[in-house]
Amino acid sequence: MRQINFPNLDYMSQRWKALVFSGVLIGITFISLAVQGLNLGLDFTGGTVIEVGFQEPTVIAELSGALEAGGLTGITVQHFGSTREVLLRIPPSGETNNAALSQKVFDTLSAAADGKAELRRVEFVGPQVGEELTEQGGLAVLYSVIGILIYVALRFEWRFSLGAVAATVHDAIVTLGFFSLFQFEFDLNVLASILTVIGYSLNDTIVVFDRVRENFRKIRKGTPLDIMNQSVNETMSRTVITAGTVFLVVVALYLFGGETLRGFSLALIVGVISGTYSTIYIASNVAVLLGVSRQDLMPTPKEGPGVDARP
Amino acid sequence: MNQYPLWKNLLILGTLLAGLVLALPNLFSQDPSIEISAARKATMTAAGSDEIRAALENAKVPFKRIDTLEGGKLLVRFNASGDQLRGAEVIENTLSDRYRGALTISADLPGIVRALGLKPMNLGLDLRGGIYVLIDVDMESAVDQSLERYVEDIRTQLRDAKVRYLTVGREQGKVVLKFADAAARDAGQKVIAKEFRDLVMASVDDGEAFLITLALTPAQQKEIQDFALQQNITTLRNRVNALGVAEPNIARQGDRRIVVQLPGAQDPGRLKEILGATATLEYRLVDTEGSATDAEAGRVPVGSRLYHDREGRPVLLKRRVIVTGDQITDAASGFDAQSGTPMVSVNLDGPGGRRMRDVTTENVGKPMAVVFIENRTTTQQVDGKPVKRTEKVEEVISVANIREPFGKRFQTTGLDSSEEAHNLALLLRAGALAAPIQIVEERTVGPSLGQDNIDQGMLSVAIGFLAVVVFMAYYYSWFGVVADVVLLLNLVLIVAVMGLLGATLTMPGIAGMVLTIGMAVDANVLIFERMREEIRNGNSPQASIAAGYDKALSSIIDANVTTLIAAVVLFSFGTGPIKGFAVTLTVGLIASMFTAITCSRAMINWYWGGRRLKSLPV
Numbered sequence: 058m059r060q061i062n063f064p065n066l067d068y069m070s071q072r073w074k075a076l077v078f079s080g081v082l083i084g085i086t087f088i089s090l091a092v093q094g095l096n097l098g099l100d101f102t103g104g105t106v107i108e109v110g111f112q113e114p115t116v117i118a119e120l121s122g123a124l125e126a127g128g129l130t131g132i133t134v135q136h137f138g139s140t141r142e143v144l145l146r147i148p149p150s151g152e153t154n155n156a157a158l159s160q161k162v163f164d165t166l167s168a169a170a171d172g173k174a175e176l177r178r179v180e181f182v183g184p185q186v187g188e189e190l191t192e193q194g195g196l197a198v199l200y201s202v203i204g205i206l207i208y209v210a211l212r213f214e215w216r217f218s219l220g221a222v223a224a225t226v227h228d229a230i231v232t233l234g235f236f237s238l239f240q241f242e243f244d245l246n247v248l249a250s251i252l253t254v255i256g257y258s259l260n261d262t263i264v265v266f267d268r269v270r271e272n273f274r275k276i277r278k279g280t281p282l283d284i285m286n287q288s289v290n291e292t293m294s295r296t297v298i299t300a301g302t303v304f305l306v307v308v309a310l311y312l313f314g315g316e317t318l319r320g321f322s323l324a325l326i327v328g329v330i331s332g333t334y335s336t337i338y339i340a341s342n343v344a345v346l347l348g349v350s351r352q353d354l355m356p357t358p359k360e361g362p363g364v365d366a367r368p
Numbered sequence: 369m370n371q372y373p374l375w376k377n378l379l380i381l382g383t384l385l386a387g388l389v390l391a392l393p394n395l396f397s398q399d400p401s402i403e404i405s406a407a408r409k410a411t412m413t414a415a416g417s418d419e420i421r422a423a424l425e426n427a428k429v430p431f432k433r434i435d436t437l438e439g440g441k442l443l444v445r446f447n448a449s450g451d452q453l454r455g456a457e458v459i460e461n462t463l464s465d466r467y468r469g470a471l472t473i474s475a476d477l478p479g480i481v482r483a484l485g486l487k488p489m490n491l492g493l494d495l496r497g498g499i500y501v502l503i504d505v506d507m508e509s510a511v512d513q514s515l516e517r518y519v520e521d522i523r524t525q526l527r528d529a530k531v532r533y534l535t536v537g538r539e540q541g542k543v544v545l546k547f548a549d550a551a552a553r554d555a556g557q558k559v560i561a562k563e564f565r566d567l568v569m570a571s572v573d574d575g576e577a578f579l580i581t582l583a584l585t586p587a588q589q590k591e592i593q594d595f596a597l598q599q600n601i602t603t604l605r606n607r608v609n610a611l612g613v614a615e616p617n618i619a620r621q622g623d624r625r626i627v628v629q630l631p632g633a634q635d636p637g638r639l640k641e642i643l644g645a646t647a648t649l650e651y652r653l654v655d656t657e658g659s660a661t662d663a664e665a666g667r668v669p670v671g672s673r674l675y676h677d678r679e680g681r682p683v684l685l686k687r688r689v690i691v692t693g694d695q696i697t698d699a700a701s702g703f704d705a706q707s708g709t710p711m712v713s714v715n716l717d718g719p720g721g722r723r724m725r726d727v728t729t730e731n732v733g734k735p736m737a738v739v740f741i742e743n744r745t746t747t748q749q750v751d752g753k754p755v756k757r758t759e760k761v762e763e764v765i766s767v768a769n770i771r772e773p774f775g776k777r778f779q780t781t782g783l784d785s786s787e788e789a790h791n792l793a794l795l796l797r798a799g800a801l802a803a804p805i806q807i808v809e810e811r812t813v814g815p816s817l818g819q820d821n822i823d824q825g826m827l828s829v830a831i832g833f834l835a836v837v838v839f840m841a842y843y844y845s846w847f848g849v850v851a852d853v854v855l856l857l858n859l860v861l862i863v864a865v866m867g868l869l870g871a872t873l874t875m876p877g878i879a880g881m882v883l884t885i886g887m888a889v890d891a892n893v894l895i896f897e898r899m900r901e902e903i904r905n906g907n908s909p910q911a912s913i914a915a916g917y918d919k920a921l922s923s924i925i926d927a928n929v930t931t932l933i934a935a936v937v938l939f940s941f942g943t944g945p946i947k948g949f950a951v952t953l954t955v956g957l958i959a960s961m962f963t964a965i966t967c968s969r970a971m972i973n974w975y976w977g978g979r980r981l982k983s984l985p986v
Contacts (some may be wrong), residue, residue, distance in 0.1 A: 059843050060900070110816065160637065177817040179636065183808035186502065197941035204933040212926055246876055249938060251944045253883065253953070256934030260887070261925040265896065267923040295890075295897045302893070303886035306832030310882050313831055316492075317826035318879050325883070347657060 064087040068337055069286045069345070070126040079227055082186035085109065095237050098244030098320075101191050103149040103184035105126055107159050109166055112173040123169035129162055134329025138316035142177070149184050194248045204228065205259055208278055214353045220344035223260045223336035228258040232324050246321040252330030261296060261336040268292050269341065273351050281349055283340040293337075297351040300333040370913050372970055373880035380970050382858055390864035393481055399432060399983065400452035402473040403614045407487070410972035416444055417465075423462040429455045432476075443474060449815040469813075471632035472614030489866050491631075492874035492948055493811070495825075495918070497818035498631040499639055502809035503600070507624050510803035510860060511541065511589060517697050518543050518567070518582070519716070522560065529559045531681040534868060535540045538975040542742070543567075544583040553578040581619075591644035593623065597795075601626055607642045607742070625808075630858035632701070643805070647742045649796060653727070654735040654767060655684040677764040685737055685764070689728045695720030699796035701789035704781050706808050710789035711781040714796060721776030729773040740767040740795055765795050788883040819982035825878035836889055844896050850971050854963040858888050861959040862952065873985035874948030884956030890927070890962035894920040898984050909981035919971055928957050 067191035120143060121134045143342045145162060160180050167174040203220060210218035229251050236243050268288040276284060307329060331344035372380075404420070417434050420442070442458070446452040452471065459469045475488045493500050515538045522543065523536050533544040533556060547553040555572060557580060560569060567582040601618055604626065608616045615627040633639065635973070642692075658669035658947050660682040668674050668684070675683045698715040716724055728736075740879035742761045768780045783789045810963050836855065840848035862881060866873060899916035907915065932954060939950035975985070 108817065117927045143371060177814040179812040181810040186808045193941050197937050201934045201937035204937060208930060208933060244948055247940065249876060249949050252934050252938050257929035259898065259930040263926045263930055267926055289668040295893050298893050299890040302836050302889050305835040305839065306882050306886035309832035309835060310828045310879060313824060315821060316880065317821065317875055321876065321879055325451050
C-alpha cells in the first residue's frame with residue numbers, strides 16, 4: 058500500500074494564528090480593492106477587444122506606432138500568449154458599436170505587417186450590458202452562498218453552516234484579492250471560476266464536517282476541539298489527495314488550455330490552495346468559536362414510525 | 369461477500385452501453401464544409417455537383433468529397449478550414465445567384481451511425497467560429513409608437529363627436545387631453561369611455577386646466593413589448609437567411625433582448641447591413657387578365673409587374689400602388705367574429721383609408737396582394753475596393769379577394785392557421801412600425817481561433833486526465849485502476865448526455881470537463897481512504913469494501929450537492945459560454961456520482977467481491 062503518512066498534528070491549537078493570518082489576507086484584499094480595485098475585463102467595462110494573429114513575431118511599439126500614425130489613439134496593444142498574437146483594447150465610446158473602427162484598426166495593422174495578419178476575434182460589449190453583468194455576477198455569488206447556507210444548515214447545524222460559509226467566502230475573497238493585488242484581468246470566466254471555487258471549497262469542508270458529525274456521535278469523551286482535531290486528521294489524506302488531483306488538472310488547464318482560459322485556471326489554482334487551507338483551519342475553527350457542542354449533532358428523535366435506530 | 373444482484377449489473381451495463389453508443393458520433397472528424405442550397409426551393413442537380421467539382425479542381429483547392437444531402441442540398445467537405453474559405457470563394461464565383469453557399473462544420477459519420485440518428489455534441493461559437501450578437505429592442509419607443517396611434521385615434525373620435533379640446537398629446541408614457549372647461553372635459557370623458565375601454569382613465573383639475581390622462585394597463589404594455597420582440601425576431605429570421613449561414617439561431621433572451629448566433633459567419637459588417645435593412649409594404653391589385661407564366665417567360669403586360677411569393681411562385685400585380693406601409697397604423701391577428709377562422713385586422717390612416725375605399729369599391733371580387741419590400745445595403749469587394757450596393761428584395765406575402773368595399777379598417781380572412789395569421793400580422797407591422805433595435809454585444813470568433821481553442825482544450829483534457837490516471841493507479845494500486853476506468857466512463861457519459869440534451873460545448877465547457885476529471889476521483893478517494901481506515905481498524909477485506917462504500921456515501925452526496933448548488937446558480941445567471949460551463953459541470957457531477965459509486969462498486973464486486981481475500985489492492 059502506497060501511502061503518504063500525515064503526522065497527527067494539533068491543528069486546532071494553531072487556530073488563533075490561522076485567524077490572524079486569514080484576517081491579514083482579507084485586510085490586504087480590502088485595501089487592494091479600495092486602492093486599485095479590480096482590473097475589470099471587457100465583459101464588465103464594455104468596449105471593444107480585437108485579437109489579431111500575425112505570421113511573424115511582432116513588436117508592440119511598432120504596432121502602436123502604426124496605429125497612432127493612422128490617427129487611431131487610445132488603443133492599448135499587448136501580446137496575447139505569444140508575440141505572434143496581439144490583443145487590442147478600444148475603450149467604450151458611447152452606446153454604439155463602431156464596426157468601422159475595429160475594421161480600420163485591423164486594416165492598419167494588416168498593412169503594417171504586409172497583409173500577413175488575420176482577424177481572430179472581435180468582441181464588443183455595450184456599457185449597459187457590462188453594468189448588468191456586474192450586477193448579475195454579484196447576485197450569483199450571493200445566491201449561491203445563500204443556497205449553500207440553507208443546505209448545510211438543514212443537513213448539519215447552523216454553526217456548521219456558518220463555518221462552511223465563512224471558509225467559502227474567505228476563499229472567494231482571497232481569490233478576488235489575488236486578482237486585485239496583481240491586477241490580473243477579471244472577466245466573466247474568472248467570475249465563473251470564483252463560483253466554482255465556492256463549490257469546491259465547500260465540497261472539501263463538508264467532507265470534514267461529515268466526519269466531525271460522525272465522531273461527535275461515536276466518541277463520547279473529549280472536548281469539541283479534540284473531536285475537531287481528530288476529524289481533520291482522519292480526513293487529512295483525502296483532503297490533500299483530492300486537492301492534489303484537482304490541482305493537477307487545473308495546472309494542466311493553465312499550461313495548455315490557451316490564453317482564453319488562463320485567468321480562469323489561475324483563479325482555480327488560487328482557489329484550490331485557499332480552499333484546502335480554509336478547510337483545515339477556518340471552517341472547523343468558526344464552528345468551534347460559535348460554540349458547537351455534542352448535543353447539537355445528536356440525531357433528534359423523530360415522531361412516529363421510522364425512528365432513527367442508530368445510537 | 370460483496371455481490372450485486374444480476375439486475376443491477378445489467379442495468380449498469382445497459383446504461384454504460386447506451387452512453388458509449390450515444391458518445392460514438394463524437395469520435396469522428398468534424399469537417400469544415402460548405403452547404404449549398406438553392407435559393408428558391410429548387411434542388412441541386414448532379415450537374416451542379418460536377419460543376420463545383422470541376423471548379424474546385426481547377427482552382428487547385430483540395431477537398432474531401434461532395435455529398436448530396438436530403439432536401440436537394442450539396443455538402444462539400446474539406447480537410448482544413450483554410451481550404452474551406454478558399455473553396456467558398458471558388459464556389460461563390462461558380463454558382464449563379466440562384467444558389468447559396470453557407471460555411472458549416474459537419475461530422476463525417478459512417479452510414480450506420482447516421483442511420484441511428486446519432487449526432488455529435490454541438491460546438492459553441494468560440495470553438496467553431498462565428499458571430500454572436502445581442503440585440504436590444506427599444507421598448508420605450510415601442511410603447512411610444514403605440515401611444516402615438518392612440519393620440520391620432522382620440523383626435524379623430526373627439527372631432528367626430530364634436531367635442532372641443534385644446535390639445536391631445538403624449539407625456540411620460542401617458543396620453544394627456546386638455547380641455548377649456550369642465551363641460552367639454554366631461555363630454556370627452558364620455559366619448560373615450562365608450563371608444564377606448566381598454567385604457568386606464570383619470571381626470572385631473574389643477575386650477576385652470578381640465579385634463580384627462582389615459583394610461584396603458586400593465587397587461588397592455590406587456591403585450592406591446594412581447595409583440596415588438598416577436599416582430600423583430602420574425603424579421604431577423606427572414607433577413608438572416610440571406611446571410612448564407614447553415615444553422616442560424618435567433619432566440620429571445622429576457623424581456624427585451626434577442627440573441628443571434630451565426631456559426632461559421634465571419635463578416636459582422638455584412639450582418640449589420642442586414643440588420644439595418646428597412647422594410648415597407650405595398651398593397652397592389654392582382655393582374656387577373658395577364659398570365660403569370662407568360663410573364664415569367666419575359667412577356668409582362670404593360671401596367672403590370674412580375675413578383676414572386678415566398679415559395680417562389682410567380683404573381684402578376686398591377687403597377688399602381690393602393691396603399692404603402694407608412695399608412696398602416698396597426699395590424700393584429702385574431703379570429704373572425706362570424707366564422708371563427710384566423711384573420712388579420714389592419715387599420716389605415718385617413719388618406720390611406722380614403723384611397724382604399726375608392727379602389728375596393730371599384731374592384732369588388734378581385735384579388736389584392738400585399739408586397740413586402742426590404743432595402744438592404746450590401747458592401748462587396750470589387751477590385752479590392754468596397755462598393756456599396758443597395759438591393760431591393762420584394763416578396764408577395766398575402767393574396768386575398770376583396771369581398772366588399774372597405775376603408776380605414778379591414779380584415780384579411782381565409783388564412784390557413786392562426787400561426788399564419790400571426791406571421792402575417794408581424795410582417796405587416798415590420799413593414800410599418802418596427803421598434804428600433806440596437807446591438808449591445810457582439811462577438812466574432814475567427815475559424816482558426818476556434819480550431820486553436822479546440823486543440824488546446826482537448827490537449828489539456830488529455831494531459832489532466834493522464835496525470836490523474838497515473839497518480840491514481842500509483843497511489844491506490846488495482847483499485848486505483850478501477851477508479852481510472854470509471855473516470856473514463858464518466859467522460860464518455862458526459863459526452864453522451866451532452867449530446868442527448870442537445871447542449872453546446874464551449875471553451876469554458878471544456879474547462880468544466882477538465883475540472884470534473886479532477887473532482888470526480890474525489891468520490892473514489894473518499895471510498896478508498898475509508899477502506900484503508902477500516903483495514904487499519906482490523907476489519908476483514910470484504911467487510912472493509914462494504915464499509916468503505918457505505919460510510920463514504922453521505923460525504924459524497926453532501927459534497928456533490930453543495931457543488932451542484934453553485935453550478936445551478938451559475939446556470940441561471942450565466943449567459944452563453946458560462947452557461948455551457950455550468951451545464952458540463954452539472955452533467956459531470958451527476959455522471960460522476962453514478963460512475964464513482966455504482967460502476968466502481970460493480971467492478972470491484974465482480975472481480976474481488978466473491979473471493980477470499982487476505983488483503984485489498986488499495
